[in-house]
Structures are given as C-alpha cells and as structure tokens.
Amino acid sequence: MVFLFTLTIFLSALLLFMVQPIFAKMLLPLLGGSPSVWNTALVFYQAVLLLGYGYAHILTNRVRPKVQAWIHAAVLVVPLALLPIRIFGSGIPPNVQAPIAWLLVIMVVSIGLPFFAVSTSGPLLQRWFSKTGHRAAADPYFLYAASNFGSMLALLGYPLLLEPYLPLKAQSAIWSFGYGLLIACVVGCLVVFLMAPGEARMEIEAEEVGRLEAPNRGRKLRWVFLAFLPSSLMMGATTYISTDIAAVPLLWVLPLAIYLLSFIVVFARRPWVPLKITLWLMPASLLALAVIMSVPITKPLYWILGLHLFTLFMASLACHGQIAEDRPPAKHLTEFYFLLSVGGVLGGIFNAIVAPLLFSSVLEYHLALVLLGLSLPWKGMNRSTKSWAADLILPFVLLIVTFILIWAQRRFGLTSEVSAKRSIFIAAALCALLFVKRPLRFGLSVGSLMLLGAWLNINPGRNLYRARSFFGVYRVEVTPGGEKHRLFHGTTLHGVESTKPAEYAIPLSYYFSTGPIGQVFAARKDFPGGAVGAVGLGVGSLAAYSRPGQHWTFYEIDPVVLDISRNPRFFHFLEVAKGPYEVVLGDARLSLQASSRRFDLLVLDAYSSDAVPLHLITTQAMKLYLARLASHGIIAFHISNRHLDLEPVLANFADEFHLQGLIQRDNQATSEERALGKARADWVIFARAPSDFGTIAADQRWVPLQKKKGVALWTDDYSSILTVLTGL
DSSP: OHHHHHHHHHHHHHHHHHHHHHHHHHHGGGTTTOTHHHHHHHHHHHHHHHHHHHHHHHHHHHSOHHHHHHHHHHHHHGGGGGOSOOOOSOOOOSOTTSOHHHHHHHHHHHHHHHHHHHHTHHHHHHHHHTTSOOTTTTOTTHHHHHHHHHHHHHHHHIIIIITTTSOHHHHHHHHHHHHHHHHHHHHHHHHHHHHSOGGGGSOOOOTTSSOSSOOOHHHHHHHHHHHHHHHHHHHHHHHHHHHHSOSSHHHHHHHHHHHHHHHHHHHSSSOSSOHHHHHHHHHHHHHHHHHHHHTTOOOSHHHHHHHHHHHHHHHHHHHHHHHHHTOOOGGGHHHHHHHHHHHHHHHHHIIIIIHHHHOSSSHHHHHHHHHHHHTSOOTTOOOOHHHHHHHHHHHHHHHHHHHHHHHHHHHHOOSOHHHHHHHHHHHHHHHHHTTTTSHHHHHHHHHHHHHHHHHHHHOTTTEEEEEEETTEEEEEEEOTTSSEEEEEETTEEEEEEESSGGGTTOOOBTTOTTSHHHHHHHHOTTGGGSEEEEEOOTTOGGGGGOOTTOEEEEEESOHHHHHHHHOTTTOOTTTTOSSOEEEEESOHHHHHHTOOOOEEEEEEOOOBTTBOOGGGSSHHHHHHHHHTEEEEEEEEEEOOOSSBOOHHHHHHHHHHTTOEEEEEEEOOOOHHHHHHTBOOEEEEEEESSGGGGGGGGGOTTOEEOOOOTTOOOOOSSOOOSGGGBOOO
16 A cells, blocks of 8 residues: 555656656747746746645545545546647747746646646645555655655656657657556555545544644744745756756756755655754855855856755755654645645745846845745744844844955955955854854844855946846946956856947957957958848947948847947947848747848857857757858857857767868967957857858868767757766
C-alpha cells in the first residue's frame, strides 16, 4: 500500500515539474528568449498549484469518499483531450513589449487543465492515505518528501537526460504517456482508499506529530510568511543566473531543484539536517552573499553562483524546517499545504509582476534577503525595552561606522579602494553575525549593509538613468572622467559613446572601426548603396557605419532600449546617421518573417545582458536569415560572451546550408585604442561564396569556423547549452 501511494505521488510530481521546462521552452521563441518568461511561467504554475491544493482541501473535507472518486476521475480524464502538450492559439503575442497577460492566457488554454489535474495528486493522495488505517497513516507527511524527490528528479533530469537528446515533440509524447500511467496509479490508490474499513477512514491523530490543537490565525500567517521567503529568493536567484548566462531550462531548474530539495530534507521521517545547524549556517551564508553583492565581486563565476545557490538552500531549509516542525495533524493536512502554496504564489507574484512595476533594479532579491534575516526564530528573546531599543540602534551604528571607514579610505587613500572596501564589509558582516540571536537586530544589520553597498555601487554622480522592463534592467552611466556614456543591461556593457560632439559618430567597444565588424564594412564597398539589417539596437553604435543611399532597419524587442538610444542626453548614433533608418519593434524572427525585405548585410547582435536568445541561432532562424539575404550578402553574428562559446553551433550551420563561415576573435588593441574604448569582440560571418567577403577573404585575422564533437545542430525543437558552456 505504501509503495503504491509513494509511487503515484512520485510520478505526479515528476510530471508536474517536467511539463514546466518543456512548455516554457516552447514559449521562448515567441518572447525574445527573455528570462522573464520563466518567472512569469512560475507564477502561473504556483497559481494553478494553489487551485489544485484548494480543490484537494474542499474535496476531502466536504465530499463523501465515493463521490470524491467520481469527481476526481473526471478531473483526470478531461485533460486527455489537450494532449500531447502544444501551444494552442496563434502563438503570436499581440504586444511583445508587455506580454505577461498574453503569456498567462496561453498557458491557461494550453496546459492549464493537465497541470491542474496533476497538481491535485500530492495533498489528495496523502489525505486518502491518512484514512486507510495503515500504521504510518497518522503521519503522512513523509509522502511529501517523495513528492519533492520526484519534482527534483524531473527538474535535474530534464536538462541532463531529455533536453540534450530529445526534441520537444518527443518530450511531449513521453509526458503524455506518463500522464496515462498516472491515471492508472491514481485509480489503484482510489481502490485501496475505498476498500479500507469504514472505521479506518476516521481521523487518526498521532501524539508525536505536530500540535494537536487546530492552527490559529497566527500560525497560519507564519506558515504563509515562511513559505513566501524561499519562493521569492528562488525567483531572485533564477533572474540573477539566467540573465547573465542564458534563458534556458538548465539554469532555470537549478534554483527550483534546490528549493524542492529543502522540502525533501525537512519532511523526511527523520530530517537529514538538524534545524539548529541550518539556523547557524543560514545567517553566515546570508552575510557572505551580502558582502559579494555590496562590493561587488563577480569572479570566479562558479564560486559566485555556488554562494547564491548555497544561500538559497540554507534559506529554504531554515524556513521550510520551521514550517515542518510546526506541521499540524493529518486532519489539517490539506489546509496546511494550501497555505504553503499561498505563500509560494505570493512570492512569485511579488517577484514576477509587482517588483518590475515598483523597482528599476532587482531590489526584490535584496528585500527577500533582509526579510530572511528577520525570519529567524524569535522565541526566548529578552523582551525588555532596552533590548528592543538596541535592536533598532545598533544596526544604524553599524551602518554609520562602515560608511565612515569607507569614506576615510577614499579620502586618504590608505590602500587600494577595492581591497579596502572588501575588508571593511567583511569586518562589518562579522559584527552583524554577533547579532544572530536577535532576529530584528540581525535583519536590520543585513539591510544596512546592503543599503550601503547599493548606494556605493549606484555612484550618484555617474548614473544618468535606470529603467526596467520585461526584458531586463538597464543603466546609463558616465565614466569617471566624464568622457563617455555607457549602457549596461544587467551586468553587461551594451554600448559606449564619447560625450564630445565631434566624436558622436565614432563606434566604440565591440564596434570599433579596426575591429571585426569595422573590417566587414571596410571590405565591401557596395554596402553604401545597399540595405543593412541589424537584429538588436543597443545604443545604435552600428549606425555610425551608415552611408548616404543606404537603408537601415533595426529590429529591437524592447521599447526601453529604443527610448534610451534616441535620447540626446545619452547617445547620438541614430541622430547623426548618414542615411535613412527605421526601427521595428518586436521579436526579430517574427518581424523578419512578416517582411519581404532583402539585405546586403544582416547583423545578429541581440543579447539580454550576457544571455543569448537561443531561438535566434537555430536552423529555422538561419533559414529565415538566408531567405532575407541578397544573393551576394553577408550575415554577421556577434558572439562575444563570458560564458558561452557559440562557434561550434554556428559551424554546424556552415555545413547544413553549404555556406562559407569565418570567425575572428579580436583581443588585440593598441594602448591608444584601449584608451579610446576598444573592447574584445568575437564575430562570425557567413556568405554563400568566398568572393562575397570582399577583401576579408584574404585577411589572415579571419579563420574558418571549427566544429566541436558533441555539439549537435540546434533547431527550434532541440538545443542544449551544456556542450558550449565555458569559463565556469
């Protein structure tokens, strides 16, 4: 009996979390590959999970057992009409710039019913098991650990076992088969439940499990708050990771898998990690994270990512561990899970919908970390007025002293600014760690350090503008000497311009005249009379190469970027362009597909921070680019990236479409070029014949593309970044 219920709950969780990356990956090509797609999808999944838990609560508490069986059978059978998983509707968002409502509607129509049906299984089957009379029925919470094990296995197995080897259609077919198997297992559990003796279905209370009294409002609110924090932290960590690497399931699922692992640990029959240990490790990791976010420290990447994920794990263990210790008897099981789901949904809504409207930076991640400090147990604290006053005063003193030390270092230059700032913040963090037994004092100290770090990093005299959209966080700043304006998307530089009017038309950074893309324009003398297309606007740097008689078309998905590039306070490349141009807002693939324009040069330079919209480098995308390319035209890909080596992916296209492909990794710059702002740049160019490259064909700086074993041809149905990750 236990095996059957455990297997069924495990299978339901496996399916529940397998469908999430499958369907989100189907949606990515329609929304510019934005990491926000995943966060919005998580809100949908959490909301439907909440409905499923509410359904289980009402069904098991207000409906007779036999009627429960018939109702739930119908809930399981109806979604079969929507399988296999696919996008229903036109698949084209009417407003790509504000697609959240459209995205949620598409998910409701396409996978709402199957996801709802699967989401009900966990609490429903645990409740049924609690009424079977089995000796373990009094404490069915161990089945929750089995559920989360299935969830974690699905999330980790997807990028490692399914995504690298199977196309999306095959993944969908496997999921449909698993859903049929789930129906058979649920029917088996129903039979066991209905065949149990009538008296066995009466509530069995265990003296050792939870508090026997009915949970009051205070306990319920505490459950919601402690469930809210890990959910918000998980989405904040997801945004951080996927923005700077790639919006792909491999990097989405790591935070979510860690989040679910915490449930397995704390709801096991014997918790694997004692809560006391977690409550000591969590504050230490939290302060370490506060230091690296305040200094900030960005390398080595594997260490930074590891600390973010470790802090998430410790936070989830601490919050979920406190919830598990306070779990109610089985009679209140479904209400308990429902309230945990409420907290999860609130965390998702706050991060994915509310925060982007309120904050121009990813402030919600910082706020969640501060609240995490306040989530430590308050039991046994000294409640004297003096103690409470110290809780408010000491964090402020820590803030002032830290600020004075940093100011003194800057004023007198006793040592290097970076190392001094790092040492001062580490010392302040160690002081804050002494406050760990006073949650209010500790949480406010964490907030003080983060507030000071954020203020120091903002550089009020250097930051000219900040904005946030569905596609990311943007920052325009002026260099210390005032010579240049720079646009950052996340942590990645997206364009530079001199502040001197005489130098407005000089392309800098990745677009330097002596760099690869400058060589491309210099090599083809017929470009001045042709058509040029550019996917990705940035600050409009490429417009510096425009010539009279040319027609330029920029494809940009985010109107915020267009506003920044056209604002004369910041950049002037479009203003001083020497030929006519137009900017087409929307996803580039959809826009190119709807157009019949042909280009002599098509430049692909679309990034979200350092993340690459993968749907722009698939076989179907390349086929579209070639259809829009003039007979002797050139396609240029900008592939500079800190974490991905896309050369072997593009090398496969050369073979697939019988193209000439060359690459230049330009890391050479004279001292004068470096002073002017030339940056390292990696560019790949394609043409149908060597002669189409012009003088570049004989330029030894350009070399043939190299394929890499294990990197298969990427399509809309298949792609995996495992084989092209680098520099971790």
